Amino acid sequence: MDLEGRKLTILKAIIQTYLQTGEPVGSRTISKYTDLNLSSATIRNEMADLEEMGFILQPHTSAGRIPSDRGYRLYVDQLVAEKTQEVANMNTLMIEKTNRMEKVLKQVVKLLASNTNYTSMITGPAFHGNKIKFIQLSRVSENQMVAVVVTEGNIIKNHIIETQQDLDEQQILKLNLMLNTVLNGLTIDDINLGVIAKLKEQAGVHSDIITDVLDAVAEAIRTDEDEMEIYTSGATNIFKYPELSDSSKASELISTLEEKDALAEFVKSTMTNGGENTGIQVYIGNESPVQTMRDCSVVTATYELGEGVQGTIGIIGPKRMDYEKVMDNLKTLQAQLDSIFKKE
Amino acid sequence: MDLEGRKLTILKAIIQTYLQTGEPVGSRTISKYTDLNLSSATIRNEMADLEEMGFILQPHTSAGRIPSDRGYRLYVDQLVAEKTQEVANMNTLMIEKTNRMEKVLKQVVKLLASNTNYTSMITGPAFHGNKIKFIQLSRVSENQMVAVVVTEGNIIKNHIIETQQDLDEQQILKLNLMLNTVLNGLTIDDINLGVIAKLKEQAGVHSDIITDVLDAVAEAIRTDEDEMEIYTSGATNIFKYPELSDSSKASELISTLEEKDALAEFVKSTMTNGGENTGIQVYIGNESPVQTMRDCSVVTATYELGEGVQGTIGIIGPKRMDYEKVMDNLKTLQAQLDSIFKKE
DNA sequence: GTTAGCACTCAGTTCATTGGAGTGCTAACA
DNA sequence: TGTTAGCACTCCAATGAACTGAGTGCTAAC
Secondary structure (H helix, E strand, C coil): CCCCHHHHHHHHHHHHHHHHHCCCECHHHHHHHCCCCCCHHHHHHHHHHHHHHCCEECCCCCCCEEECHHHHHHHHHHHHHHCCCCCCCCCCCCCCCCCCHHHHHHHHHHHHHHHHCCEEEEECCEECCCCEEEEEEEEEECCEEEEEEEECCCEEEEEEEECCCCCCHHHHHHHHHHHHHHHCCCCHHHCCHHHHHHHHHHHHHHHHHHHHHHHHHHHHHCCCHHHCCEEEECHHHHHHCHHHCCHHHHHHHHHHHHHCHHHHHHHHHHHHCCCCCCCEEEEEHHHCCCHHHCCEEEEEEEEEEECCEEEEEEEEEECCCCHHHHHHHHHHHHHHHHHHHHHC | CCCCHHHHHHHHHHHHHHHHHCCCECHHHHHHHCCCCCCHHHHHHHHHHHHHHCCEECCCCCCCEEECHHHHHHHHHHHHHHCCCCCCCCCCCCCCCCCCHHHHHHHHHHHHHHHHCCEEEEECCEECCCCEEEEEEEEEECCEEEEEEEECCCEEEEEEEECCCCCCHHHHHHHHHHHHHHHCCCCHHHCCHHHHHHHHHHHHHHHHHHHHHHHHHHHHHCCCHHHCCEEEECHHHHHHCHHHCCHHHHHHHHHHHHHCHHHHHHHHHHHHCCCCCCCEEEEEHHHCCCHHHCCEEEEEEEEEEECCEEEEEEEEEECCCCHHHHHHHHHHHHHHHHHHHHHC
């Protein structure tokens, strides 16, 4: 479904104008705006065609045209095609370095929101088949131990275990040694019944504690939607766009952002959607898997932190968002995050 | 500034009616609603008095009266006085037990929001002069160590330390032993220069690592507003109250909830405000330390987790919130949280 | 194929009108 | 002296008519 040159130019002009104003675009505007030197009447004819083809639509008779989801889609695809692999040459964003991952994420998401004037979100890196690098049990008090699990990418999780039996230092040391030898380098998927049996056998008298420990490990390592850390920022930016800010829509959207499980679902589905070439994905209106976002567009990018460890950054805005700017922003950020995390 | 009986009755009637309707209350309504058997004219006279005293006000001439901040304050104080220490006999809320503190908090805050139809918030327990119970350094990779700090109340924090020197297992063991002996039972305030000097002396060759470790400990233990975990829920409930839901106010409020630092400030100030008898505090309109909440009321309660370890639960709603219900809710929850956490 | 012209449509704004809720004040009443 | 009825007045909110202006579709001419 390709368009001949002139129609495409007009469609682009309509979309670009609409992106800026948010108001339906009339034929006269286009007639003046483009350098096609066509009268408004001609434009009207073309517009009628474009409407028939489903790229634009009229909110009501005697109003201008606005892009349809399909129109946006064409526009975005065109955009991507044009700027193939162009190096994002934006001024680099100032990200203060800190060793707390959480802080970096919060900072980034805030920055992105204020930079784009849209709502932004970011997920912490998920342990997509991440390997255990270090594991340690320590006795904290009489019947409590803490299990610390460090995985590739230096993600630390800990978990308290209530113990029935009292272990002495010597036994704990032995247990630790064993756990590390057996579990080191394994992913959660690698821990199967065989491994468990082996561990229990080696643990001997303390085999019941192994169950607890493995539970803790699983708990710590699990990639679960409700476990996924998601930060959002600039939720209130949606009030800047009238088409989203009437109170029922705004309320719905903000709930979605606050609850986070819908976002988690979204992120999960983008992951499985496969990362194409650049890893930047655009969901326009109904293309989004989350119903409450049907009036929005969502642009996501994936950043990497190591093999298989990746997180998602996303922008949520009105369908008439400045896709070009947003994609550039994400590309830059993607690069920066990659470098920041990989350096550490 | 006490009120004679009849004026008080009328004021209460005005407030109660306004709490329900949100509309200015007229004299006729009161005349019918109360069992005082007074005509609307009489009520009008009394209302004029009440207005002069500053308990109620008129949005404009020829409108009914609405309570002023001062009116609410009187009402709330009265409420508190009446129900002295009445055992909250609400049906206990269903809190599913889980060993993850974070999950409990999220669940509680969600529950509270849906139960009250207001916005709710909760902070994780803060380490108010909390004692170190256990500390451990472990080598994770060649030049990285992880410091795990457990404090009273079983709050675990960890921190990665980049090391220059490479320590062997033996040295780490020694270091750990020393750290635990010296630091165990101390609060962050107790760690003064003397303690530090002592540690460094004992550490000998590895004295430079002590600085890093202490930084990590400080980082881990610090009670800091931007470090404070705050969960909110039901932000969109504000759309249920017209007086808060016009888009500029709503936007401001939601930003405040999203950013969380203002909330943190709030919580901090409630902490210092002293915990009175029940630990429940009410901030009406301008009484709130946070400017963006001047159109709201905030009710907070403190729950305890151990000596000095406490968190805050709060409800944010319109000034005409159902104070009685909210306070009851908080009281119940407070009791439940106390028992849940103390049992574990 | 392009353009000028014209009749038509429709959302949004302005403006005056109206209704109703509520007040303040005064005069009468117990 | 406190209470009440009555009345004139005020002001908001809703209603609806009239108007404006942007934009269209269609037709006929270029």
